């Protein structure tokens with residue numbers, strides 16, 4: 276960090292305040308406002324539009340240029356040349372693994388895929404029609420009740436084993452939530468398979484038959500996990516960091532991330548995209564929905580469009596689109612009606628003045644739902660799959676925070692309520 280200064284003069288206050296300015300490796304400079312509280316001021320930034328909540332070395336995004344780097348590596352290169360578990364290693368440890376390190380990491384993760392047998396009874400307490408994200412909020416938080424042996428967050432070895440457990444068990448828990456909803460037996464993981472194939476095996480296999488996982492679909496699944504692996508200080512990652520800053524255990528922190536991800540403005544958008552495409556139903560109705568999205572008096576938004584940070588094409592959406600074509604061609608679904616609507620919608624929206632002016636481009640969720648639908652995954656599972664991929668990002672940020680010095684996250688407010696006043700007895704009110 277450098278020692279440049281910004282000066283701030285507040286009307287009516289004769290003092291000019293000096294604030295340090297820090298430069299990152301790349302990206303905008305950051306004005307350090309930490310000393311303001313001592314001078315009697317807070318900053319006001321609802322939605323954290325202008326606030327850097329922490330210092331981090333994990334992920335960099337340039338929203339105007341459509342750039343996403345993990346530990347410096349562009350997402351397009353990682354999607355093409357790497358795989359999900361290798362990216363997990365990169366996010367967690369900061370460097371790409373050597374062949375031996377990778378083999379060891381993959382073996383260690385795959386050895387943790389099974390969950391405590393008692394957990395299946397926890398599932399049985401849920402209604403069969405429970406949303407799988409509701410189940411995930413519960414079961415992931417409950418892992419802290421099953422793995423007491425490694426909950427000391429000040430012990431690096433405990434943090435590492437919690438990371439392995441979470442990366443490894445999320446697909447198992449996700450597939451169990453699906454199997455439970457359709458009344459099928461839970462499938463044990465098959466550790467001879469790769470991470471994505473194992474997930475598809477637990478989703479679509481059954482104990483009575485041996486199923487073979489289609490490698491094209493497994494590659495697409497791996498890419499979906501990889502493209503969701505991390506995204507800097509988004510709402511769910513910030514929820515994980517905030518929860519972690521209280522000293523909560525990692526399973527509780529990840530449960531907080533899952534809850535934050537669920538909303539339609541964040542990870543719930545992939546399910547909402549499919550709902551929207553189904554509601555549109557036919558290409559001829561697209562103009563009607565575009566008009567609704569532009570109408571200030573209509574709360575409807577084009578799901579899968581727009582992003583808080585990207586004011587350009589989401590680089591993940593470009594890769595997702597390519598994967599979408601590969602999967603649909605493998606399955607002979609190139610003429611899928613929903614895909615036709617999606618492609619027409621993308622073309623019309625990206626040529627429309629409203630979307631151009633507001634820089635609303637398709638985001639990662641626009642295509643992931645179509646791929647998952649083609650693979651045969653029901654839409655209630657889409658956000659669960661996002662959560663599964665994002666778990667490594669949440670853990671990497673949690674680990675980064677706990678490994679350095681940190682304070683409990685405690686924002687302040689601009690209070691605009693009643694000033695102090697005396698209590699009025701009920702007989703004297705009104």
Ligand code: CMC
Nearest residue numbers: 539540541542544568576577578579580581582583633638
């Ligand atoms: N359709 C129509 N208008 C939109 C849309 C949209 N999808 N997104 C933003 N706008 C308009 C919005 O009405 C506002 O207009 P005005 O300036 O006239 O008031 C302007 O664009 C800026 O929108 P905002 O809500 O202030 O922007 P934000 O940065 O707070 O919100 C967003 C970002 C992602 C919540 C929003 O674009 C949105 O709701 N998109 C649809 C949901 C979605 O696809 N979410 C997935 C995000 S990517 C996955 C992830 O990382 O979680």
